Amino acid sequence: MSLEKAPISYDEHGEDVVGLGAYRVLETFTDAAADTDEAIVEDVRRKMRRALQDYPALAHKTVTIGRLDPDEDVLGRARFWNLLVLYPTDRYTSFQTVYHELAHLAIHIRDQRGEDVPPTSEEFCSIFAIARMPPEFLDEDRIAYLGHPSAPQKEWPEICERALEYRDENGVNSHYIQRAREWLGVDE
Numbered sequence: 001m002s003l004e005k006a007p008i009s010y011d012e013h014g015e016d017v018v019g020l021g022a023y024r025v026l027e028t029f030t031d032a033a034a035d036t037d038e039a040i041v042e043d044v045r046r047k048m049r050r051a052l053q054d055y056p057a058l059a060h061k062t063v064t065i066g067r068l069d070p071d072e073d074v075l076g077r078a079r080f081w082n083l084l085v086l087y088p089t090d091r092y093t094s095f096q097t098v099y100h101e102l103a104h105l106a107i108h109i110r111d112q113r114g115e116d117v118p119p120t121s122e123e124f125c126s127i128f129a130i131a132r133m134p135p136e137f138l139d140e141d142r143i144a145y146l147g148h149p150s151a152p153q154k155e156w157p158e159i160c161e162r163a164l165e166y167r168d169e170n171g172v173n174s175h176y177i178q179r180a181r182e183w184l185g186v187d188e
């Protein structure tokens, strides 16, 4: 699987499609976030705008941003059948979480196109997301579902890219997740 980095284009039915994904923010999100801090809304918008550039599979789609259930103890959620992502409104969301949730949607779209991607694997989703992140946007000391790497943060995207290549070359049962954890130096 190629990473489809810039220029933002992908091949669909033999045609080169160029463009960006769009997003819209539900009022339920905006209202609740504004109660905490209006800057949260602008922060999520900024991160979405930037992250969508790294997801050509979402070109010409519209992603909806909604409010995460405040009682849910997770960083974010994706409801991929509806291209919906849910982020918390009582705190800021990291770039890594924005990329992770968008990765669920992009993987779903690729799966629907018949590509060889596991649509429900959280580990694959994290590897897929980190592989396409510009290193300067990495803003957590851990990677969701993989753990705390000891490898330098700026090397994480390259390592995850290598894990995806390893999966391509050696197959879906190649323990590429285990390889990724080893290369990242995650202590389990």
Ligand SMILES: [Zn+2]
Pocket (backbone or CB within 6 Å): 100, 101, 104, 122, 125
């Ligand atoms: Zn996830």
